[in-house]
Amino acid sequence: MSITRFHRMRLADTERIVAERDGRYHDAARLLGRPVDIADVLQDTGLVDEIEAAIGDGRVAETSIEGWTHRPPTVDRPAVFCAGANFADHVAEMGETAIVRPYHFISPPTVLAGDGDQVRRPTGGDLLDWEVELVAVIGRRSFEVAEESALDVLAGYTVGNDVSVRGPHLVHPIFGIDWGVAKNADGLTPIGPALVPARFVPDPQALAMTLTVDGIVRQQSSTAQMLVSVAAQIAAITRYTTLNPGDLILTGTPAGTARAHDGAYLEDGAVMVAEIDGVGSLSNQIVATRRDANDRENR
Template sequence: MAALEIDGMYWSLEALRARGQDVPRGRSVKELICEGEAAFDRLQALAIACADPRSGLPHLADAKSHLQLPILYPNKLIAVGANYSGHLAEMGLPIARWEPMPFFFKPPTTSMVGPGRTVVVPTDTSEFDWEIELAVVVGKRLSHASEAQARRAIAGYSVGLDLSARELIKPAGSAMPVDLARGKSQDTMSPMGPYIRPAAFVPDPHALRLSLRVNGVVRQDASTREMLYSIEEQLAIISRFVTLEPGDVVFTGSPAGSAKSHGVPFLQAGDEIAAEIEGVGLLEVTVKGREETLAA
C-alpha cells in the first residue's frame, strides 16, 4: 500500500482517495513513479494538506505502519562498484576511475527487502559484510542518455545496503575469478528503504553524509563527495548498454569501512544495522539466522 511520509507519520493513499482527495491513479509506488511529474505535483499538494492539522485527514496508527520495500519490485537493480576513493584506498588500490566503469545486476526480487528483521545470514559464509550505498530511483526511460537527460530522469533517492559474502566473491580454488551471484546476490542481501525521498527534496546528492552503525558502533562514515563517477555519469553509462526504466534502482557505490578491510567482526544473527544518509533516510535492519527463517 502506497503512503506519504511526513515527519515520521504516514498517510495511506487509499484512505485519502476514500476521503475524496485528489490522489494519482497509481496504487503502488512503482505505478506512481511511472505517472511522472503529474503524479508528483498531486502528491506534493496532498502532502501539504496532510501536514495541515486543520484538514482532519487521519494518518495511519503506528500499529498499521509496517514498512516494506519501497518498490515491489523494480524491473532491474543495478550496482556500481569501485566508485568511492576511500573504499579503493582501504583495499590498497590506486584511487582512480576504473575504465570501463564496473557495474553488475543483482536479482530484483529475492535479494531485495525492506526494514526490520529482514536480512538472513546467507548460505556457506562466515564473512558476511556490509556496505551502505545511496540508491537512485529512475523516473524516466533512459537509453543512450546524456548526463543532462540522466539527471532529469531521477525520481528520488533511498538508502541501500549492498551486503556481501566476502569469501564467496573470490572462492579459493575456484576457476571463477569473481562470483557475484553467490557473493552478492543471495536472498535478502540488498535491503533498501525505508522510503523514497523525491529528488526535488535532495538539492545536492553529491554532498550527503553516509553513516553505518552495527550494534551502535560506527563502521562507515563518509560523504557522497567521494564518488569517482557522478550519479548522472553512472546512469548515462549504464544506459548505453541497458535501457533503464521507471522504477529501476541503481546502487551507486560504497565508501570505506567494510569489515573485511578493517579486521572487525563480520555480521552475525542478531546484529542490528542502522544505515543513514543525510536528507534521505535511516534504514534499520536486523540480521537473523537461516534456522529462524525456516521456523517462521
C-alpha cells in the same frame, strides 16, 4: 527544507502508499480520493504536488502505520545494478589504486528486502559484511541518456545496505570474484525505508552517509567520495541497456567495511542501521541460516 517521503507498506494482503512529511504519515489514496500505487509515485505526473497540497490543506487525518511492514520502495522485480569500487576512500583502504571508470554487476530482484526485515545469513556466509549505499531509482524509460541530463530520469533516492558474503571460496580461478555467491542470496540487500523524490535531493554528490552495527559507527563518509557520479553511472548503463521505471542503481559504498578494516564481521543478532542525510534510515537484523538455527535447536 521539509521533505516528503513515500513508503510502500503492507498489512496482510493489503498494500498502500504512505506519504511521510515532518514525521507524520498520510494514506496517499485517502489524500487524493483515488487509488495510488508505487508506479504512480515513480512516474510522478503531478502526484507529488497533489500530495503536498493535500497535506498542506490539512484535509485528511494522519494515518497510523503500527503493525504495517515496509516493502522495498519500488516496483516488483526491478533490474538491480550495483557499482563496484566506486568510492575513493573505500578503494584506498583496500590498498588499491582508484580507477575512474564505471563498473556494475547485476543482481536479481530476489536480493531485495525492506526496512525492518531480517537478513538471513546465506548458507556458507560465515563472513558477512555491511555496505551502506545511496540507491538511485529510475522514474522513466531511458536509453542513451547524456550525463548532463541523466538526473532528470530519476524518480528519486532511497537507502541501501548491500550486505555481502566474503571469503576466499568466492574467488574463481579464471573469472575472479563470484558475484553471484557474494551478493545475490535472497533478501541480502535491504533498501528503504522510503522513496525520496529527486526534487528533494538537489545534490546527490553531497550527502553524509553512516552505518552502525549494534550502535557502533562502522562507516562514516559522504557521496562526495564517489569516483563516478550518479549521473555518470546512469549515462554509462544506458549506453547499452534500457532502464525502466523502478529499476535500481546501488551507487557504491565508502570506507569502513569489515573486510577492509578490522575484520569484525556480522554476527547473528547484529542490528545494522544505514543512514543517508536527507534520504532516510534503514534498519535490519542479521539472523542465522535455517540450517544453522535447526542445528542449534537439536544440540
